[in-house]
Amino acid sequence: MFEEFMMKKNLLNTLFNKTRKNPESKDKSNAAEAELKKQAISTDYEQNLATFKTLYSVPDNMDVKVREFTIRSTNQRAFIIFISSISDARVIQEDITEKLIESNIPNKGIPDLCTGPFFTTETVIEKILESINGGNTALFVDGDEQCYLFDTPNIQGRAIGKPDIEVIVKGPKESFNEKVITNISLIRKKSKNENLIVESMMIAKRSKNNVYLVYQKDLVNEELLQNVKDKLHSLDVESIVDLSILEQYIEERPRSLYPTLLYSERPDRAASFIEEGHIILLMENSPSCLVLPTTFWALIHSPEDHYLRTPYGNFIRLLRLLAIFIAMFTSSFYIAVTNFHVGMLPPDLLMAIAGTRERVPFPALFEVLMMEIAFELIREAGLRVPSPIGPTIGIVGALILGQAAVQANIISPIVIIVIALSGLSSFIISDTSMNFAIRITRFLFIFSAGLMGIYGVSALFVVGLFYLLSLKSFGTPYFAPMTPNFVSSKDIIIRHIPIKERFRPGYLKPKDMGKKGKG
Amino acid sequence: MKQQLGIREYTSIAILMIGAKTTENTPSSLYSEAQSAAWMIPIISGGFFLIPLFLLLKTFSVFQGKDLFALIQRLLGKYIGFFVLLSLFIISSLAFSYDTRMYTDIIHTFYFRTTPLVVLYAIFLFVCVYGAKKGIQHIGSIAYITIWYIILSFAFALILSTKDNSIQAIYPLWGSGIQDIIKASISGTTLFADFIILTVIISNMSSTKDFTKGTWIALILNAIHISAAVFIFTCLFDRSLEGVGYPFHTAIRYFSFGNFLSNVETLFLPIWLMAGFIRFAALLYICTKIFGHIFHIKEVEYLTPTLATIYLLIGIIPETPLDVALEFKAKIRLIAGPAFLAISLLLWAVALLKGEFKHAKNKKGM
Numbered sequence: 018m019f020e021e022f023m024m025k026k027n028l029l030n031t032l033f034n035k036t037r038k039n040p041e042s043k044d045k046s047n048a049a050e051a052e053l054k055k056q057a058i059s060t061d062y063e064q065n066l067a068t069f070k071t072l073y074s075v076p077d078n079m080d081v082k083v084r085e086f087t088i089r090s091t092n093q094r095a096f097i098i099f100i101s102s103i104s105d106a107r108v109i110q111e112d113i114t115e116k117l118i119e120s121n122i123p124n125k126g127i128p129d130l131c132t133g134p135f136f137t138t139e140t141v142i143e144k145i146l147e148s149i150n151g152g153n154t155a156l157f158v159d160g161d162e163q164c165y166l167f168d169t170p171n172i173q174g175r176a177i178g179k180p181d182i183e184v185i186v187k188g189p190k191e192s193f194n195e196k197v198i199t200n201i202s203l204i205r206k207k208s209k210n211e212n213l214i215v216e217s218m219m220i221a222k223r224s225k226n227n228v229y230l231v232y233q234k235d236l237v238n239e240e241l242l243q244n245v246k247d248k249l250h251s252l253d254v255e256s257i258v259d260l261s262i263l264e265q266y267i268e269e270r271p272r273s274l275y276p277t278l279l280y281s282e283r284p285d286r287a288a289s290f291i292e293e294g295h296i297i298l299l300m301e302n303s304p305s306c307l308v309l310p311t312t313f314w315a316l317i318h319s320p321e322d323h324y325l326r327t328p329y330g331n332f333i334r335l336l337r338l339l340a341i342f343i344a345m346f347t348s349s350f351y352i353a354v355t356n357f358h359v360g361m362l363p364p365d366l367l368m369a370i371a372g373t374r375e376r377v378p379f380p381a382l383f384e385v386l387m388m389e390i391a392f393e394l395i396r397e398a399g400l401r402v403p404s405p406i407g408p409t410i411g412i413v414g415a416l417i418l419g420q421a422a423v424q425a426n427i428i429s430p431i432v433i434i435v436i437a438l439s440g441l442s443s444f445i446i447s448d449t450s451m452n453f454a455i456r457i458t459r460f461l462f463i464f465s466a467g468l469m470g471i472y473g474v475s476a477l478f479v480v481g482l483f484y485l486l487s488l489k490s491f492g493t494p495y496f497a498p499m500t501p502n503f504v505s506s507k508d509i510i511i512r513h514i515p516i517k518e519r520f521r522p523g524y525l526k527p528k529d530m531g532k533k534g535k536g
Numbered sequence: 537m538k539q540q541l542g543i544r545e546y547t548s549i550a551i552l553m554i555g556a557k558t559t560e561n562t563p564s565s566l567y568s569e570a571q572s573a574a575w576m577i578p579i580i581s582g583g584f585f586l587i588p589l590f591l592l593l594k595t596f597s598v599f600q601g602k603d604l605f606a607l608i609q610r611l612l613g614k615y616i617g618f619f620v621l622l623s624l625f626i627i628s629s630l631a632f633s634y635d636t637r638m639y640t641d642i643i644h645t646f647y648f649r650t651t652p653l654v655v656l657y658a659i660f661l662f663v664c665v666y667g668a669k670k671g672i673q674h675i676g677s678i679a680y681i682t683i684w685y686i687i688l689s690f691a692f693a694l695i696l697s698t699k700d701n702s703i704q705a706i707y708p709l710w711g712s713g714i715q716d717i718i719k720a721s722i723s724g725t726t727l728f729a730d731f732i733i734l735t736v737i738i739s740n741m742s743s744t745k746d747f748t749k750g751t752w753i754a755l756i757l758n759a760i761h762i763s764a765a766v767f768i769f770t771c772l773f774d775r776s777l778e779g780v781g782y783p784f785h786t787a788i789r790y791f792s793f794g795n796f797l798s799n800v801e802t803l804f805l806p807i808w809l810m811a812g813f814i815r816f817a818a819l820l821y822i823c824t825k826i827f828g829h830i831f832h833i834k835e836v837e838y839l840t841p842t843l844a845t846i847y848l849l850i851g852i853i854p855e856t857p858l859d860v861a862l863e864f865k866a867k868i869r870l871i872a873g874p875a876f877l878a879i880s881l882l883l884w885a886v887a888l889l890k891g892e893f894k895h896a897k898n899k900k901g902m
Contacts, residue, residue, distance in 0.1 A: 472809065476662075487674055500677040501673070502544055
């Protein structure tokens with residue numbers, strides 16, 4: 018029986034394979050073009066002009082500009098090609114065309130005529146295209162076997178703004194934006210050190226997405242660095258447009274509920290992680306950075322913990338820890354107590370709860386689930402709603418789902434308190450992924466409490482803790498340096514005063530453990 | 537990179553595995569053996585246990601980084617070693633079955649009267665299997681994360697139960713007689729028998745020295761802790777301690793936080809459960825490891841669910857909680873300690889006769 022089934026399955030598979038188009042075949046139409054791209058440019062002016070015009074589909078491609086002229090000093094034909102929307106026309110005019118056309122000093126080479134601060138030469142067509150696509154200007158001179166590439170990018174983007182997710186009161190308020198050059202400069206501003214390396218690496222073949230590794234050469238562990246590079250090299254994808262998508266490619270367990278990489282939008286945070294020996298990933302178009310490796314503690318910490326004075330910083334840390342527990346357990350605790358462990362409530366409170374629940378026709382589990390889902394809906398709607406009608410959501414949420422639901426005897430008032438408390442607490446965890454993880458875990462706990470009361474909740478908690486302990490981020494255990502134990506500054510649940518934070522985290526195996534006495 | 541079990545993690549496991557015994561019926565069975573002198577037994581047993589444990593650890597110190605399997609193989613040979621390991625396996629398996637059954641009984645009697653026992657038992661074992669499959673490093677880590685909260689809440693429970701204590705209950709000081717104390721102390725060594733099977737995980741640790749250190753810390757702490765718990769329970773329950781099945785749970789039902797919160801047992805339940813899950817996950821891991829070694833099974837962790845199912849079947853044989861406490865578990869209690877002591881003495885004696893200690897000394901001298 019089974020074999021027969023397998024045979025049929027194989028047959029079907031072959032049939033499907035025949036009808037399915039080979040994904041590779043699409044590329045074959047481009048084969049001639051791909052072959053062309055690998056070649057070097059010719060010395061013939063007309064041929065080069067024709068090649069690049071076809072490659073860029075000029076004049077169909079409206080923002081690709083070709084400008085032909087004669088170089089006055091040598092009397093050679095030349096043309097420049099650039100994409101006007103991403104390059105600086107003024108720089109091109111002042112530093113390239115003006116100089117070449119007007120200057121009449123005889124027998125000078127291109128490097129001496131153009132005043133642009135930076136240029137390279139290139140012969141392979143593919144490389145030239147890459148450079149032009151990045152906003153540079155290519156200059157082709159008749160009879161010259163190389164092409165001159167001038168640095169003229171002027172890519173439009175947002176200015177440096179305030180962080181939207183990791184909001185703090187005391188401390189720097191810059192955040193990354195979509196221009197990677199700006200992001201790198203923001204990091205360099207905080208760590209002025211020649212050992213700070215920014216390494217670029219291409220990860221996607223078609224759209225040529227670059228990822229930038231930022232680290233301190235004299236701190237980072239070589240093995241970790243190699244590990245990260247290998248992981249990035251092993252990616253075989255056409256396009257990765259954003260860091261948050263790269264995150265899903267490189268994390269160890271993409272299906273896991275809990276995040277293993279820190280996604281931060283704060284350059285000060287990135288810089289402090291680099292100083293500890295972490296590696297930071299940046300990408301064009303991503304207003305954020307990825308920190309590798311990441312531990313559980315990094316995900317629940319906030320940069321403000323360190324900007325505030327030690328007692329205050331620790332106060333908000335303990336508050337946050339409490340918030341995690343409240344967000345996770347209030348709803349499930351309510352269900353467990355009302356359904357299974359009625360005896361533990363003081364009689365007066367029990368009477369009060371029973372009194373409010375008297376006219377509610379639903380079981381407690383259903384009631385809580387309904388309200389939790391309603392809360393999640395309001396939250397999601399509040400995020401997506403266009404801002405002019407934003408206040409409506411508040412009114413609808415508060416009035417209809419709170420007041421009216423209670424008056425209609427659908428929800429008991431105490432459930433509103435429970436949900437509001439757990440919902441409010443869930444906002445305290447600023448990391449988006451961790452926030453989601455805790456909100457989803459809350460539902461799991463609600464179900465386990467509905468099933469088995471406190472026993473179910475404890476069982477799930479232990480299983481969850483085992484699961485979390487087995488998570489790893491680039492070889493670093495999730496709960497390091499608490500357990501397994503590593504030398505560190507003990508910045509775990511509470512932090513010490515800065516003067517006592519003398520060690521870099523041991524799980525990174527940095528080249529220099531001590532934080533003192535090094536520039 | 538293979539992670540090693542650190543000393544903190546190991547010590548936490550050892551404290552949880554042995555210390556958790558005060559929360560089941562151990563205090564009452566100690567009381568039934570020595571009456572009001574029951575609180576001395578853990579300390580005296582600990583003293584008794586000190587000698588064989590010291591000798592065993594000394595033997596281990598000759599074979600640096602080797603675990604119990606390697607030691608038995610080396611000293612006792614293939615055949616005798618097989619039987620020794622088999623008896624270790626059977627005793628610890630039975631202990632696992634009846635201890636988990638007793639935990640389930642407690643949950644059943646105190647908190648979930650209407651839920652079928654098997655369901656509670658299955659959930660309990662599921663968690664243990666999940667933990668055991670994750671490996672001893674993770675069990676150690678979870679033990680270390682939770683141990684402070686467990687110790688604190690336990691100490692808090694003990695302090696709260698002193699409220700209605702009468703210190704006179706510990707008189708007569710020698711209970712039913714010194715003879716009884718000595719007798720009870722010999723079978724009382726079972727309290728610490730887990731230390732012997734914990735030697736199975738030496739190979740997961742960074743050094744034998746860490747293991748030795750952790751063992752001493754855990755032994756001293758546990759002896760004091762069990763003794764203190766029995767002392768306080770004796771003062772609280774007096775002569776009725778003998779009849780109270782599970783003194784810890786009766787005690788947390790008894791006291792209250794002031795007038796407002798009168799029934800606080802549900803607050804202690806999660807923490808007690810956590811300790812239980814971790815304790816039995818570690819024990820299950822060790823049992824599986826012994827099983828794998830006896831029958832030469834590689835990747836034995838895939839057998840953990842199967843073994844746990846068998847343990848569940850053994851565990852539900854006794855019909856009532858009373859059978860578990862008085863018949864099945866009592867027998868294990870009687871055998872396990874002396875048997876494990878005998879094994880450790882045997883290992884030391886063989887090592888001595890074979891001249892392993894001299895070899896080691898010579899090696900060092902060279």
